Amino acid sequence: MRNCLQIWGIALFAAGCLSACGADGGKNVREATNPTLETIFARRSVREYQQRPVEAEKIDLLLRAAMSAPSGMDRRPWEFVVVTERSLLDSLAAGLPYAKMLSAAPCCIVVCGAPERQSYWYLDCSTAAQNILLAAQSLGLGAVWTAAYPYEDRMAVVRTQLRLPDGILPLCVIPVGYPASAGTPKMKYDAARIHNERW
Numbered sequence: 415m416r417n418c419l420q421i422w423g424i425a426l427f428a429a430g431c432l433s434a435c436g437a438d439g440g441k442n443v444r445e446a447t448n449p450t451l452e453t454i455f456a457r458r459s460v461r462e463y464q465q466r467p468v469e470a471e472k473i474d475l476l477l478r479a480a481m482s483a484p485s486g487m488d489r490r491p492w493e494f495v496v497v498t499e500r501s502l503l504d505s506l507a508a509g510l511p512y513a514k515m516l517s518a519a520p521c522c523i524v525v526c527g528a529p530e531r532q533s534y535w536y537l538d539c540s541t542a543a544q545n546i547l548l549a550a551q552s553l554g555l556g557a558v559w560t561a562a563y564p565y566e567d568r569m570a571v572v573r574t575q576l577r578l579p580d581g582i583l584p585l586c587v588i589p590v591g592y593p594a595s596a597g598t599p600k601m602k603y604d605a606a607r608i609h610n611e612r613w
C-alpha cells in the first residue's frame with residue numbers, strides 16, 4: 415500500500431512538471447505565471463482602438479522600452495517620431511496602403527534608423543520595435559507593426575509627412591491605442607520548426 419502511494423505521488427509530480435514546462439506543445443505555457451512570458455504569449459496585432467487617448471506617461475514607457483533593446487556593437491542607430499496630431503495621423507493613413515488603422519488610432523510611434531551609424535540599422539531598429547509591441551501589451555495597450563522599410567513608396571510617404579532629415583529612414587509605423595476588443599493571440603508554436611543538434 416505504501417509503495418503504491420509512493421508511485422502515485424511520483425506520477426502526479428511528473429505530470430505537474432511536464433505541464434509546467436509546456437510539454438504539451440505550448441498550450442499550458444500560456445498559463446505561466448511569469449509576467450514576461452505572459453506578455454509575450456498574449457501579444458497580438460491590434461488594429462482597432464477605443465476613442466481614448468494614450469497617456470503621455472505610457473508613451474514615455476514605450477520609448478524607454480524601445481531604447482532598452484539590444485543593438486549590434488551597442489550603436490543604437492534608432493530615432494523615434496511620436497505622432498498624436500489627428501491631421502498628421504490621417505495623412506499617414508491616406509498615404510500608407512497597409513496602415514489604414516492610423517485614421518482611428520490616437521497615436522503612433524514611427525521607428526526610424528540611421529544607416530550611417532550602422533549598416534544593418536533595420537535589425538537594431540527591429541529589436542526596438544518589438545520592445546514597443548511587447549511593452550504596449552504589458553500596459554494594456556494594443557499596437558501593430560506596419561511596414562515602411564523596405565518599400566520606397568511607403569518610406570517616401572513617411573519621410574515627406576514627418577519631414578525626416580536626409581540620412582534617416584523609417585522602418586515601421588506603429589499605431590498604438592487601447593484595444594477595441596479583447597481578441598485572442600494566434601497560436602503559432604510549431605514543434606516541426608525545431609531541429610535538435612543538426613537539421
Ligand SMILES: Cc1cc2nc3c(=O)[nH]c(=O)nc-3n(C[C@H](O)[C@H](O)[C@H](O)COP(=O)(O)O)c2cc1C
Pocket residue numbers: 457458459460461512513558559560561599600
Ligand atoms: C515586418 C512586419 C511587417 C508588417 N507589416 C504590416 C502592415 O503593413 N500592416 C499590418 O496591418 N500589419 C503588418 N504586420 C503585422 C503582421 O501582419 C502580424 O504580425 C502577423 O499577421 C501575425 O499576427 P500577430 O501580430 O497578431 O501575431 C507586419 C509585421 C511585421 C513583423
